[in-house]
Amino acid sequence: MKNLNKILIGTVFFSLAVAFCAYAEEMKMPVNVPASAFATPAVQAPVEKTTLDNLQTAFNGESNANARYLVFAKKADEEGYGRAASLFRAAARAEQVHFERHAKVIKELGGVPTANIETPVVKSTQENLKAAMEGEIYESTVMYPEFLAKAEKDNIKGASDAFEDAGRAEGVHASLYKQALGNLKGWKGGNKDFYVCPFCGNVVEKALFKVCPLCGESRKNFITVQ
Numbered sequence: 001m002k003n004l005n006k007i008l009i010g011t012v013f014f015s016l017a018v019a020f021c022a023y024a025e026e027m028k029m030p031v032n033v034p035a036s037a038f039a040t041p042a043v044q045a046p047v048e049k050t051t052l053d054n055l056q057t058a059f060n061g062e063s064n065a066n067a068r069y070l071v072f073a074k075k076a077d078e079e080g081y082g083r084a085a086s087l088f089r090a091a092a093r094a095e096q097v098h099f100e101r102h103a104k105v106i107k108e109l110g111g112v113p114t115a116n117i118e119t120p121v122v123k124s125t126q127e128n129l130k131a132a133m134e135g136e137i138y139e140s141t142v143m144y145p146e147f148l149a150k151a152e153k154d155n156i157k158g159a160s161d162a163f164e165d166a167g168r169a170e171g172v173h174a175s176l177y178k179q180a181l182g183n184l185k186g187w188k189g190g191n192k193d194f195y196v197c198p199f200c201g202n203v204v205e206k207a208l209f210k211v212c213p214l215c216g217e218s219r220k221n222f223i224t225v226q
């Protein structure tokens, strides 16, 4: 019996020793995990957009604004806001001035102008005017000033001139939409003439000047839009 106990105790100790050796061996084994897995994940710095990227963004934005305003104009005519419809068409023509100029600079920089035209969300004319005004405010106070600063830093004159002119014109569009929103009844009735600068996209109701107050383009070249 004593011998049996000794054998059992010996077996237990032997098993524990084998298990311990296996564990120790395991701890010494090289771990086949790439070192990068233990590295602190690198914080991805935001990639700064290039001026060419910004031109593409502006080209896409202006192309969509053009499409949106033409649909808004149709809706305004349907609702009897003829003057607002004319404003939308004039602004649409101005956005065309902008996207054509951006396209020209994109090509000069070796790019291909690309736009993804989304189906416009059309609501009441009052809501459409508000949406249009907000878009113009964003472009004139945030987007174009940022794009202009980058283009100036990059010393790409064609782009900085295009951004500066477009930004100023968007400010004028915003104020016209604001006027319409402030007195919507006054924008009912028939269509009326607006005048669009073919160089900077300025829009005016009365072109009582010899040259565009924003860019110096001759009044003679202004486009009449109704």
Ligand SMILES: [Fe+2]
Residues within 6 Å of the ligand: 065, 091, 094, 095, 136, 169, 170, 173
């Ligand atoms: Fe605009």
Ligand SMILES: [Fe+2]
Residues within 6 Å of the ligand: 197, 198, 199, 200, 201, 202, 212, 213, 214, 215, 216, 217
């Ligand atoms: Fe102009």
